Amino acid sequence: MLNKKEFSKKMTYAPGLPQDATFFSANKKRVTSRAVEEAAVRALKDRGVSIEDIAQIVFDLQKPFVRNLSLAMCIENVTGVLAKRELQHAILVGIELDKLAEKKLLDEPLQSLIDQDEGLFGVDETIALGAVSAFGSIASTTFGYLDKVKPRIIGELDQMKNGRVNTFLDDLVASIAADASSRLAHRVRDAEEGAFHRKMNENNRE
Template structure:
C-alpha cells in the first residue's frame, strides 16, 4: 500500500488509480441508505428496548439508540448493509439476472442468502446476537415486519434481515455492557 504525498487529508491509495474509501464515507453511505429505505435509528432502538426491558430496569430509548449507533459503527456490518440494500435496489429496478431476480424479488423462502449475510453480520456479537437474530427473523416485530410486508414495487428481501441483525447486535452489545458495569460496581464495592 502506498501513501501518495500531497493528497487531501484522509485520502490513501493502493495504486495510482484506486482510492481507499474512508470510514466516514462508509458510515455516511449507510446512514443515507437506511434513511432512503425509511429506516431510522429510533425504529431499530425500539426493538432493542422491547427485547431488553424485561431484563434491565430503567432502560431508556436513548441507551438503546446509543447501542444501535455503536453497532452501526462496525465496518463489517456497514458493508453488509450496503451490499444488501444495493441488491434490494437492483431487484426493484429488475436489474438482476434470472433466476436471481425472481428469487430476490419474491423473497423466496428457500433462498436464504439474505439471512446468511445478516447472520454473518451478527457473528462478532456472539451467541446472544445469533439467537436473538433467529427470534427476530421469525417474529418480525415493528419495522422488520413492516419492511417484510411492504409491497408497491419495494423489495426489502435483504433489508428486513439486516435490520433484525442490527437490533440483535445492539441487544447483545447492551447486555454485555450492562453486565460489565455490574461487575465493576460489585468489584469496587468489595474493595471498600
C-alpha cells in the same frame, strides 16, 4: 506504520463521494470508514428505517432484563454497532441488491429469487448472520428470533407492497437490532461488575 506517500486531492477517484471520503493505505486508494458509515446510515434512512425504529426493538428485547432501561440507551447501542465495518458493508450490499431487484436490473433467475423473497433463498440471512456473528452466538439466536417474529418495523418492511423489494433489508434490521441488544447486555454486565469491584475495593479499605 503509516503510508508515507503525500495525500493529494487528485487521488480522490470516486465520483459522488466527498473529497475526504477516500485516502491512501498500503498503496491502494481506500474509502474511509467515516464515509462508509455515513453511507450505511443514509441508505437505511432512504429505505425508511431510522435509528429510533431499530432502538425500539432493542428496548422491547432488553426491557425484561435491564432495570431502568431507557430508549436513549438503546439508541446509543444501535449507533455503537453501526460503527462496525462488517455491519456497514453488509448494509450497503443488501440494500443495493434490494434496489437493483426493484428496478429489475438483476439477471434471471436471481431477479426472480430476490423479488419473490423466495423462502429457501438464504443469502439474505447469510449476509445478516455474518454481521451478527461479530456480537457473539447469543446475538445470532436473537437474530433468528427477530427474523421469525418480525416485530415492528421488521414486519412493516416484510409486508410492503407495490413493487417495493425488502428481501435483504428486513434481515439487516433484525441483525442490527440483535447486535445492539447483545452490545447492551454485555455493557450492562460490565457496569454491574465495575460497581461490584468498586464496592469490594471500598470494603477492603475500611
